[in-house]
Amino acid sequence: MSLQSRRPQTVKVRDVAREAGVAVGTVSRVLNDHPTVTRELRERVERAMADLGYEVDVTAQSMRAGRSRLVACAIRDFDIPRFALFIKEAEAVLREAGYTLLLASTTNRPDVEISLLRAFRRRRVDGVMMTLSDEEHRDVRQALSEAPMPVLLIDRDCVGALDRVTADHRQGARLATGHLLGLGHRRIAMLVGDTKAFPSRSRLEGFREAHAAAGIAPDSRLVRDNVLSSEDAYRATASLMGGTNTPTALFVAAMDMLGGCLRALRTMGLAVGDRLSVVAGSDSDLAELHTPPITSIEWDLAAMGRHAAIMLLERMRGDEIERGRGLTVPTELIIRGSSRPPAN
Numbered sequence: 001m002s003l004q005s006r007r008p009q010t011v012k013v014r015d016v017a018r019e020a021g022v023a024v025g026t027v028s029r030v031l032n033d034h035p036t037v038t039r040e041l042r043e044r045v046e047r048a049m050a051d052l053g054y055e056v057d058v059t060a061q062s063m064r065a066g067r068s069r070l071v072a073c074a075i076r077d078f079d080i081p082r083f084a085l086f087i088k089e090a091e092a093v094l095r096e097a098g099y100t101l102l103l104a105s106t107t108n109r110p111d112v113e114i115s116l117l118r119a120f121r122r123r124r125v126d127g128v129m130m131t132l133s134d135e136e137h138r139d140v141r142q143a144l145s146e147a148p149m150p151v152l153l154i155d156r157d158c159v160g161a162l163d164r165v166t167a168d169h170r171q172g173a174r175l176a177t178g179h180l181l182g183l184g185h186r187r188i189a190m191l192v193g194d195t196k197a198f199p200s201r202s203r204l205e206g207f208r209e210a211h212a213a214a215g216i217a218p219d220s221r222l223v224r225d226n227v228l229s230s231e232d233a234y235r236a237t238a239s240l241m242g243g244t245n246t247p248t249a250l251f252v253a254a255m256d257m258l259g260g261c262l263r264a265l266r267t268m269g270l271a272v273g274d275r276l277s278v279v280a281g282s283d284s285d286l287a288e289l290h291t292p293p294i295t296s297i298e299w300d301l302a303a304m305g306r307h308a309a310i311m312l313l314e315r316m317r318g319d320e321i322e323r324g325r326g327l328t329v330p331t332e333l334i335i336r337g338s339s340r341p342p343a344n
Contacts, residue, residue, distance in 0.1 A: 020048035089305035172331030173206025189247035233260030253281035292337030
């Protein structure tokens with residue numbers, strides 16, 4: 001037996017047409033979901049495809065249709081467990097609509113964000129959902145304006161022409177800070193991320209607004225910004241608790257930095273709730289299972305993912321909708337045992 005005779009033959013559209021007893025054009029209409037194809041004809045062609053083992057050339061079909069059926073999602077990193085809720089819900093909505101979701105990490109760097117936008121353009125993805133490290137970065141904004149595909153921002157609000165889905169972080173920070181002030185705390189420390197991004201900027205604004213509403217000036221020496229990793233949170237907590245002007249409460253507003261904070265407190269022999277009240281900027285399994293459980297801010301990330309995918313699908317379809325739509329998911333405060341009145 002020759003090598004050529006052993007190589008599996010590729011089934012062509014004409015082979016399917018011959019098997020089904022229809023014209024080649026009929027098979028093409030079935031493959032392209034043409035509305036004129038009857039149910040009986042579709043079933044006959046699909047049965048012939050199954051019998052012959054015919055596989056659709058998705059790449060060629062996408063090129064003919066001018067669509068890749070791909071949507072890209074670029075986020076800061078993959079180490080944020082709760083963000084899986086966003087991805088899972090968005091992927092389900094997109095898959096139901098016939099799209100495949102591509103996932104990429106920006107590593108929180110503008111140059112990577114620009115490079116990814118160019119790569120998505122080369123791959124001819126139909127739409128993009130992404131976060132930004134620096135919303136005012138000129139080159140990033142230029143790359144966004146030149147993107148040929150719709151781009152939806154995740155928890156960012158800088159570019160008015162782009163759709164966006166955000167959480168009400170300002171309200172969450174107001175609730176958390178107001179709760180601590182209501183318990184009697186006056187020296188409230190805050191760990192917050194990069195304020196060039198919407199979530200951290202909003203949380204810092206909410207923190208200050210809660211103090212202003214109570215007629216109390218926050219101590220700027222107790223605010224640590226640009227906390228971007230668990231190690232950053234560890235060092236910031238150790239610095240705050242090792243100084244002379246120690247806080248009575250700590251608002252860990254940077255997302256998923258609670259672990260570094262708690263590790264520092266344990267290393268220093270400081271028990272949560274006794275000498276120091278702690279509030280987390282986002283709820284997590286760690287917050288719920290810690291002893292005592294950690295008071296946390298909560299919002300529906302699954303709903304954010306669902307709304308983001310729906311809004312992007314509408315934009316990709318070319319629906320007649322206004323530019324720069326924004327949807328905000330509310331936040332709430334879950335009060336647990338980690339927040340108590342100050343000891344003194």
